[in-house]
Amino acid sequence: MKTYQVEIKETLGMTVEIEAENSEKAEAMVREAYSNEEYILDAEHFAGVEFAAREKEIEARSRNQKRREYER
Template identity: 55%
Template sequence: MKTYEVTITETLQKTVEIEAGCHAEAEGLVRTAWKNGVHVLDADAFTGVDIKSVLKPRSRGHER
């Protein structure tokens, strides 16, 4: 049998409206609010999953 490392990546997404002078300011304000727990993404914000596998390399001392 071969050994695989499988990575599961879930994507959560939420759109918020904010007034700002430019897009960089808007992103900064939302980033700060998110860090402060104002915008919490939960299961309702789930938009997808990606599952990828790679063959785990054999260790150097492994015999066939």
């Protein structure tokens, strides 16, 4: 039996309305406010989840090495 590593990635999202001269300044203002912890995202801001499985790296390398040795 193989061992797999499964990554779980949750996404949180929040939309903020802000008045600014342009989109770059609006984003900079929100980035700064976020850095100052004026916006806190938590479970109520849940936007989705992704799962990605991959074979455990060490086992895959070992199996590939054995396969190459066998093919020689």
